[in-house]
Amino acid sequence: MAGAQPLYADRVDNLYSLQALVPDTRDSTRAEAANAMLKRLLVRVSGTQAVLEKMPPDDFLEMKKALDTAESSAEREEAQKTYQKLATTEQLELWEELANAQRWVSQYSYQSSDQLIENKEGDEVRAQRLELDFDPDGINRLLQRMQAPVWDASRPKTLFLIALQGRQGRYLVTPSSNQPLSELLDELALQRGLPLELPDEEQKSLPPGLLSDIWGGFSREILEASQAYQPDAIAVGRIYPSSGTWAVNWQLFTGLDSVRDNTSAATLGEALESGVDFVAESLSERYASSPDQGAGSYRLAVSEIQKIADFSEMMSYLNELSLTKDVELVKTQKDQLLLQVDLRGGVDQLRANLKLDGRLEETSFYSLQQARKQEDFTAQSGALDPQAGVSEDPAFFRQVDAWFKWQAN
Template identity: 25%
Template sequence: MLNVLRISLAFAMGMTVLVMAPVVPAQDNLGAVEVPVADNSAAARDDVLVEALDALLVRLTGQPDIVGSAVAERLRGRVSDTVNGFSYRSVEVDDGDQAERETRLRVRFSRAAVRNALARDGVAVWPPSPPTVLVWLGAQRDGERFIAGSDRGEALLDALEAAARPLGIRPVAPLMDLQDRRNLGFADIAGGFVEPVRAASERYGADAVLMGRLQQGAGREDEVRWTLLPGDGEPVQRWRTRAASLEAVMAAGARGLAERLRQSLAYVADPDSRRQFTVSVDGIDSLAAHQAVAARLGELVGVTRVIPAEVGGDRVRWRLAIGVDAGRVERALAADPRLQPTGDGYRWRQ
């Protein structure tokens, strides 16, 4: 059985070298942007290409003001050079009064070309896979207290996601199943208690954890007290947002989240990924585990390519192409809950 597994892993290694170019190939749609367009004409398309490019720049960096930078201006001047393709679709839009049909242009940009242009200008970007943030949102509204998730508070989470997605952040809602309800209560969120939240979050494996307590303040404004538990050994950060509407308070919270996440996750990439880092992982006893480890390593900050170099028993030695200092990769490995340090490498936790 062991020999069969080693042969299978060796085959997988050869295939991985061929197919694992930029990390997480299934995420190709991250370079696609959809914008409303007047019609299918070339003139109308040219009018909105710059708008689509600006949206991609914000998504890659988490910085709304990137659109006013010199590199953004240069990219807009040759926007067609960064376009890989486009398509149209018609969608139904309901503005509350009546439903209408709207034409949208889906533009597929070369993410590599845009990211490299940003890197050469010294602009920090998100990792290739969007940062995931587990959101524990405690709400106190209309006499009710609850943690949003499952079948409660969907509108609250939707408002936060709508604000965070354009900034390149992927919010994740907790399941709020029996395990979550047993491990965490509203009082933990309301009190800003970090340790029980951190413990309850381990099962999700997100890049960071966000707590928020939503309540209506004076003047019936919505107010949220936020607490960010970033990874990579960064300190806990707290801030507040207040606004007259749910959408506005969540938008302000998403901007604050992006600013703080950038401190630990964004980096100025090496466009050529000339630096390399080697890591050994034990506990790889199946092709499924091999693929899972490859995907996990590819999600680490600064990793642009993952190549298996050697198989021995249940251990695989990986060679990582990195665009950041090796120290950042080492810290990300140490903080990953599914990789247990062994002294000379790591063990994969199934």
């Protein structure tokens, strides 16, 4: 069952790189494509489509264009007045940056394609595949300015178990049962930056009753059958015809909780997209750093720091999390460290992220103390008192928000 064993997140490769087909290699075409790709990227990195609500409105772009193209001083003055009425100065500054996505592009390249695309003149031409690499630090800072979440590249691997009732009856969507739908799921997951896995009967045998369990909503049986894939999360879907559309039921098991979503879709593609979007949005709420979810300063105790290399690796690990703003060493005692950590989200979000790869394993103060007493007892020849030799500083353990053990490689 998800959450019942050590979890190991998948790292999303090239999270900040996107591709698009364009009709030519002109600078203006690339700039237009970059603006469209920036929207996709912000959704991908934040994990939520709500970030698009913070993009500049259409009338802003129209007013900015009018301001930039005004010929007379009177036209420019009138356009400036209208422009300044749209929003506050701070919002306008942010919108101006968002309207020029190329400022965050660190590298671009073109590759020829056999696909045809229509240019602005209405002619079909052979498309160029444009790839843009955006600056990760710049995009993360931009999302923070937008008061939007930032989701690390380490993300939960999600097993999709989808029961579909189609013309051939009911079946489980797998690469062998329906390759086109499986490929579409892979593409949709790639767009949202979601590590997705589908059951593959050729690689791992599936219980014969799994399809019936999914259709009947038998959670325990479904979770037991999923253990062979060692997922971090499990998305269970039921899709069936209903009044000329597709009825869609989703349930996501995260190991922390489960959530549901019911919707309808005009096409199977839309049905699958609803599931990928639902999973991405739900997981983002749990793992992405968000300024409105308990952001602040927390004290963490970390044990099992045996050598300098452990300390260096552990500090680098924490500092690389998008959730952390700053990590400061407060004091040390034997193999334990006390850290002051400034988070962009809450300590519960930190726990969820750390659980994914298991490098920092949460433990309790009591279990650490029992282990320490046993170590001291063993180290003292003939010691009768298990607490003999324990000279802990009580202040070290006060007001600690969470305890962790470092798992060295």
